[in-house]
Amino acid sequence: MSKTHASMESLTDSLSRYVLAIYELSLENKVARSKDIAGAVCVSRPSVTGALQKLDKAGLIEYEPYGYVTLTRRGEAEARQLLLKHRATQDFLELALGLPESRALEVAGQIEQSLPADVLCRLVQFNNFYRSNPDKRFDWNPACKNLCQILYGVEGPRKCHDENGIITGQSPTLQDVF
Amino acid sequence: MSKTHASMESLTDSLSRYVLAIYELSLENKVARSKDIAGAVCVSRPSVTGALQKLDKAGLIEYEPYGYVTLTRRGEAEARQLLLKHRATQDFLELALGLPESRALEVAGQIEQSLPADVLCRLVQFNNFYRSNPDKRFDWNPACKNLCQILYGVEGPRKCHDENGIITGQSPTLQDVF
DNA sequence: GAATATACTTAGGTAAACCTAACAAGATTC
DNA sequence: GAATCTTGTTAGGTTTACCTAAGTATATTC
Numbered sequence: 001m002s003k004t005h006a007s008m009e010s011l012t013d014s015l016s017r018y019v020l021a022i023y024e025l026s027l028e029n030k031v032a033r034s035k036d037i038a039g040a041v042c043v044s045r046p047s048v049t050g051a052l053q054k055l056d057k058a059g060l061i062e063y064e065p066y067g068y069v070t071l072t073r074r075g076e077a078e079a080r081q082l083l084l085k086h087r088a089t090q091d092f093l094e095l096a097l098g099l100p101e102s103r104a105l106e107v108a109g110q111i112e113q114s115l116p117a118d119v120l121c122r123l124v125q126f127n128n129f130y131r132s133n134p135d136k137r138f139d140w141n142p143a144c145k146n147l148c149q150i151l152y153g154v155e156g157p158r159k160c161h162d163e164n165g166i167i168t169g170q171s172p173t174l175q176d177v178f
Numbered sequence: 179m180s181k182t183h184a185s186m187e188s189l190t191d192s193l194s195r196y197v198l199a200i201y202e203l204s205l206e207n208k209v210a211r212s213k214d215i216a217g218a219v220c221v222s223r224p225s226v227t228g229a230l231q232k233l234d235k236a237g238l239i240e241y242e243p244y245g246y247v248t249l250t251r252r253g254e255a256e257a258r259q260l261l262l263k264h265r266a267t268q269d270f271l272e273l274a275l276g277l278p279e280s281r282a283l284e285v286a287g288q289i290e291q292s293l294p295a296d297v298l299c300r301l302v303q304f305n306n307f308y309r310s311n312p313d314k315r316f317d318w319n320p321a322c323k324n325l326c327q328i329l330y331g332v333e334g335p336r337k338c339h340d341e342n343g344i345i346t347g348q349s350p351t352l353q354d355v356f
Numbered sequence: 357g358a359a360t361a362t363a364c365t366t367a368g369g370t371a372a373a374c375c376t377a378a379c380a381a382g383a384t385t386c
Numbered sequence: 387g388a389a390t391c392t393t394g395t396t397a398g399g400t401t402t403a404c405c406t407a408a409g410t411a412t413a414t415t416c
Contacts, residue, residue: 014403035363065365097300111293229373
């Protein structure tokens with residue numbers, strides 16, 4: 001019988017980061033240890049303890065104080081779903097928006113949380129179509145007009161990517177034209 | 179001279195919702211009143227008071243207790259940027275992912291927050307390209323294979339859109355196949 | 357097997373973002 | 387102009403998610 005794990009309609013952003021870390025550590029090292037989770041999620045060890053207690057209550061991990069951590073079947077399903085969201089987002093950012101891999105990885109981590117399953121489903125289909133139809137892709141080369149020219153027919157204050165199509169980190173001050 | 183408004187590197191998700199509401203109410207009614215902001219953001223009136231105090235300190239609004247609220251120049255710039263993020267996201271969801279307008283609006287509100295400016299810039303360019311090149315679009319019609327077929331070569335547990343290409347709200351249980 | 361080091365937890369605190377209940381300031385009405 | 391809304395604020399509480407400092411368990415070393 002054990003616990004009444006409150007099932008929890010949907011994981012918070014914060015908790016899902018822990019789930020993902022546990023999943024990846026388990027693949028690497030067979031088991032996930034609290035200290036390594038802290039490292040992966042970039043929080044203090046006490047924060048991990050608190051998160052583990054919640055995840056345990058929610059039935060997503062198997063966990064005894066001072067013991068190793070493993071994902072339950074439900075936890076693993078959750079982790080895979082998160083991973084798919086991440087991958088789909090990253091794919092899209094590289095494939096369709098032409099972001100360099102490192103930046104796509106960064107941004108995907110911010111966006112993935114807010115992808116509902118129906119949108120994810122379509123995004124995956126879209127990516128696949130776009131991947132296998134290179135002729136339909138938007139050409140991200142320097143010859144492309146920049147945002148402000150396309151949108152407003154005026155020269156913008158700054159470009160958002162350099163001559164090589166690599167983003168500069170500087171964004172155009174959209175306020176000036178919108 | 180006045181206040182040392184702490185400038186605040188970046189608005190929190192919550193505060194930006196208030197800024198947007200103030201912007202839209204100002205357009206409609208000339209001025210924004212606390213009660214209407216509460217209605218627009220869907221929070222209690224005390225929550226609005228708290229948020230206004232923070233936004234005032236950050237230099238984004240002009241605000242005296244018991245008075246009307248107006249955006250400063252910086253606040254207005256912030257609001258326009260947020261609006262652009264929202265519009266770009268919604269456009270993308272309809273144009274590229276084929277979501278119906280109402281659903282696109284819903285989901286855009288969740289995703290927009292996490293769009294950095296460099297990605298926003300590219301997204302706008304992408305949308306514009308996609309809008310003016312209908313031949314390059316992915317055809318979201320019922321004949322298209324569903325997610326699971328494309329990805330894994332197997333029939334999925336459920337479709338994520340019905341015969342008319344309208345989403346059902348039901349998402350496929352990706353866990354089962356991924 | 358006692359001493360030390362590492363790993364984990366508890367205790368207690370902070371900050372953001374919300375809430376309800378109660379009070380105060382403006383605006384309306386009679 | 388006093389009584390009564392309506393609106394806005396303060397007071398005090400909750401939850402989530404983090405933190406540091408200090409104590410406890412386990413593992414390692416001598």
